[in-house]
Amino acid sequence: MELEVLDLESEKQEILRRYRRLLRVARPILRDGDAKLIKKAFNTANDAHRDMRRKSGEPYIFHPLAVAQIVVEEIGLGTTSIVSALLHDVVEDTDLELSDIERNFGAKVAKIIDGLTKISGVFQQGSSEQAENFRKMLLTLSDDVRVILIKLADRLHNMRTLDSMPRNKQLKIASETSYIYAPLAHRLGLYNIKTELEDLCLKYTEPEVYRDIARKIRQTKAARNKFIRDFIAPIQNALHEHGFDFTIxxxxxxxxxxxxxxxxxxxxxxxxxxxxAIRIILKTEPENEKAACWQAYSLVTDFYKPNTDRLRDWISMAKSNGYESLHTTVMSKPGQWVEVQIRTDRMDEIAEKGYAAHWKYKSGAVVNGKPVSGLDMWINQVREMLEQSDSSAIEFVDEFRNNLYNEELFVFTPKGDLRNLPAGSTALDFAFEIHSEIGAHCLGAKVNQKLVPLSYKLRNGDQVEILTSGKQKPNEDWLNFVVTTKAKTRIKNHLKEESKQIVNEGRALVIKKLKQNKIELTDVLTNEMRAFFDAKTPADLFHRFGKGSLAPADIRRFLEVKESKKSQKAPEVQDAKTFAKEIRKVHEEDMLLIGEDMDSIDYVFAKCCNPIPGDDVFGFVTVTEGIRIHRTNCPNAAELMSRYGYRVIKAKWTSQHELAFLAGLKIRGTDRVGLVNDVTRIISNELKVNMRSITVGTDDGVFEGSIMLFVHDTKHLEELIDKLKRVKGIETVTRFDSESEKEVKSA
Structure with a gap:
């Protein structure tokens, strides 16, 4: 009992210590009354979470304190964000209501907390709770970007403390993070957070790969440090000689x-x-920034030859997330390529703190007489996208995600105004970027005074003039060559409106034809017609009538078949037991244990990654095929776990039977006489492995082969790879997935 009291006392001291550390870091940005407000928020959160513990056994309040610390120290936000971070879980996890927060801390904090609180309630069939929550959070992005920044801090702390979670939760959270949150951090210019999130995702999805690379980085640290010292020595001397104030x-x-x-x-x-990478950070006045960076670049290339294809100038034109820097890759004396980044301390702060630093340095375009950054413009686009989109949450998240990592290109209007679009954008994307109506009536474009089609892919520096016609309207083909969410959303909305009209016309035609036969259109009859004409939905059925692909004569045919069926006697149904026996799929050997209770359940292997015994796997509950087993590093894993986490279940291998599983190997090396013979001898004779197929080819002395073969498990496969690597002339042997299939489509 005394020990328990001591533990609680030491925990209390630790909570206070962490709270004081937070205040210490926040002190430089605090104004009058801020410390009092933070104290009030801390006391409220501490009381609300008093009896709660995290999975690790720690007091729950450690988490909000850590999130608040990240918010101020690593993102650079202020008091409102610190208060919101401390309170971010109270509405969701405790008895406190949003109205209590608003009464005690004001409307702004309440709005942020609401954006961070998950949606409760019933979800429609086929929807994704994660996607709905993400969409709700983005809705508040248009009002207050701090919601997203605090959410990223929350996610970063959860990833840092993921060790205490069960394996299936680790995979789900890591996949969701790599699918949405790391790209979002990238888009908001939070490069340090993005990098750490990506590394932590790899640590949990592919632990062996992560440990192996981390170990090799540690082992090469001393040699790397010496290389860096030797590399930067001449650059440092030259920068000093030219009077630069800098750090490297x-x-x-x-x-x-x-x-x-x-x-x-x-x-x-x-x-x-x-x-x-080597980073040179210059201290200079704002008006001299560009000249100083190019002068430093000139000094670097005096000593090392640059690769001209790898020069990236984000100083003349910043990325849309505000990132500014000059990147070059140069050849060092020992013959290694080294990336050199040159920027000023202002640019470095924006690169480190991302959006938070934008409030300090507003720059870029001018809208309605006010300076806005490229990132503000992007947030405006997200706002438009949310207002215009009536697609499902999953579609919305997919489209949003596709826009996060896209590289950018810069094009000009006929008047010389600059617009930035995602790489791969077409003339039609540009038309929708100018205005929805211009996009909807776009006929073609002139790029650099030459006539081009709508599908023309724009290049950096193009000057684009859009040609329109009142008779032109969007069609489905347009969706094949637009990449921006804005264009896709507007086209889909237009097609939906048009489709509604066609459905109404089709329904009217069916009702009229049935009336002639003195029959009323009921839901039952609609479903019978839908099944007869193999239409997915009633809307699809009426759409086909409206379009003319089904005609009144087809209704007559349906009615005739319906009449003739009535006169036939329905066949007898077998008893339920016999029926169940027929359709049940029986596994002679149970290879996998599935679910929380580790039962043996029927399953199929996913063709997109072909798991074999020994692979780290998970089960995914599909709509039509029961449970499908995937490797955790499957190309589709991140998407499945982040979109349909609730359908993911544990799976692990049990006793291994002598069964054979299909795996693929890619072999590469230098060609020589007898090489193929040596490879097949090892596979067939030494290891007694059956091959399904082998394809080999040589090009200028380089040998490449693909082999599909049957193995028992990963150990068996590794033994085979090891033996093949020892064959003279073979350089690399890697496993590949035999087929590529998007699981999500059948979800």
Whole structure:
């Protein structure tokens, strides 16, 4: 008992210590009365969460305190955000109501808390709770971007403390984070947070890969530090000689970006050369920034040869999230490529703090006489997108996500006004960007005075003039060549309106024809017609009549078949037991245990990733095929877990039987006589593995092969890969997924 009292006392002291640390970090930004308000919020949250604990066993108040700390220290927000972060879970998890928050802390804080509180209530069949919650949170983005920034801080702390969660929750939260929250942090210019979120996602979705790369980065640290010292020495001297006030930082690339490079280029860690970036940060007056950065670039290239294809100038034209920097990749003396980033301290603060720094440095375009940043313009686009979109939450989140990571291009109007659009945008995207009506009536465009079609893909620096016609209207083909959400939403809305009109015309035609036969259109009859004509929905049925693909004669045919069926006797139905026996799928060998209670349940393997025993897997409850088993690193895993987390269930392998599973291997190396013979000998003779197919090809002495073969489990496959790697001439052996299939479509 005494020990318990001591524990509670030490916990109380720890809570106070963390609260004081928060105040210490916030002190430079506090104004009169702010400390009192923060204290009030802390006391309210502490009382509300008094009897609550996190999964780790810690007092729950540690979480809001940590989120508030991230909000002020890593994002750079102020008192309103600190108060909101401390209170962000009270409405959802305790007895406090939103009205209590508004009464004690004002309407602004209440609005932010409302945006951060999940939606409760019944969801429609087929909807995604995660998507609905995300959409609700975005609705408040248009009023107050702090909702998203606090949500990102909340997600970052949850990812940092994910160890205490069960494996299936870890996968769900990590997938949701990589699918939506890391791209969102990127779009809001929070690069440090985006990088940490991506690394933490990898840590939980592919723990072995993460540990392996982290270990190799640690092992090469001393050599890397020496390389950085030698590399920057001449640059430092030259910058000093030219009177620059500067700092230089050398940092390794993130584990996630190294892993991406390894996957994309199919190379091992040892062959990733640009493992680190050098950042030169100059202290200079705002009016000299551009000249200073280019002068520093000139000094760097005096010592090291640049790769001209890798020069990125985001100083002349900042990214839409406000990021400004000059990037170049240069060749070092030992023959390694090194990325060098040159920016000023103002640019560095925007790169580190993202949107929060924009309130300090408003720059960019001028709208209604007020300066706005590219990010403000993007938030305006999100607001428009939310107001215009009546698509499902899942469609909306997909479209929104597609806009988060897109590279940008810059084009000009005929008057020389600058517009930025996502890379891949067409003349039609540009038309909708100017105005919805111009987009809807767009006939074609002139790019740099030359006539081009609607589908023309714009390039950086193009000057675009849109041609319109009152007779022109959107059609479904347009959706195939627009990339911006604004264009897609407007086209879909127009097509929906048109479709409604066609459905009404079709319904009227059916009612008229049935009336002639003295028959009334009822719901039962509509469903019978829908089944007869193989239409997915009643609307689809009437649409086909409205369009003319079904005619009045087809209604007569339906009525005749209906009459003839009436005169036939219905066949006898078998008893339920026999019926169940027929359709039940029986597994002779249970390979997987599924669900919380680890039962053996029928399942099928997903064709998009072909799991085999030993792979880290999860189960996904589909609408039509029961449970489908995926590898946790399946290309579709992040999307499934973030959109349909409630359908994801645990799955793990139990006793392994001598069954064979299909796997694919890609082999690459230098060609020589007898190489294929050596490969097939190892597969068939030494390891007694059956091959389903083998395709090989050589090009200028480079040998490439793809083999589909049957293995028992991952251990068996690893043994095979290891043996093949030892064959003379073979450089790489990698596993690949035999088929590509989007699971989500059948969800």
């Amino acid at each position: 930082k050398g940092r390794p690339k993130s584990i996630h970006s190294i892993w991406n490079k390894m996957k994309k280029q199919n190379i091992p860690f040892e062959k990733v050369y640009d493992l680190f």
